Amino acid sequence: MLQCTAVTDVPLSDALVALATMGGGSDDPSRDLSLDHFLLCELGEHDSRTEHAALLRPSETPSRPALWFFWTGAGPDRVHRIGPVPWCPAVLRLLDTGSVLQCSFFDRHTASHSWGVTDPLGDLLADGSVSDEEPKGRTQP
Ligand SMILES: [Zn+2]
Numbered sequence: 835m836l837q838c839t840a841v842t843d844v845p846l847s848d849a850l851v852a853l854a855t856m857g858g859g860s861d862d863p864s865r866d867l868s869l870d871h872f873l874l875c876e877l878g879e880h881d882s883r884t885e886h887a888a889l890l891r892p893s894e895t896p897s898r899p900a901l902w903f904f905w906t907g908a909g910p911d912r913v914h915r916i917g918p919v920p921w922c923p924a925v926l927r928l929l930d931t932g933s934v935l936q937c938s939f940f941d942r943h944t945a946s947h948s949w950g951v952t953d954p955l956g957d958l959l960a961d962g963s964v965s966d967e968e969p970k971g972r973t974q975p
């Protein structure tokens with residue numbers, strides 16, 4: 835299942851209020867959001883009635899609810915909400931390595947668990963198919 839491609843800008847004032855209300859983290863919540871002000875829906879492809887969802891900030895301890903940003907629609911029609919949501923309890927046991935993957939989505943999310951969602955761009959980057967480097971060995975005329 836491919837990842838949903840929805841992107842939205844973060845209403846910073848709302849996000850800062852939510853971060854401040856949640857407590858913890860750095861003393862200056864605006865620093866937590868300084869990396870970028872856009873969020874990408876992390877869910878697998880879903881229908882338009884389902885809310886898009888992006889992790890705003892993980893909780894301090896893995897067992898605590900994390901802060902998620904949910905939205906539907908785009909542009910002026912966008913409706914959003916921010917709130918702490920418990921993690922999805924699903925785990926995937928990898929029989930060959932014995933390791934356990936915890937779903938990185940929120941509880942009762944739609945579509946696939948996180949391990950069933952592929953990010954096409956991320957895969958390209960991992961393959962090295964997308965690179966800013968100059969090709970080597972091209973100095974010959
Ligand atoms: Zn989405």
Ligand SMILES: [Zn+2]
Binds near residue numbers: 937938943
């Ligand atoms: Zn899940």
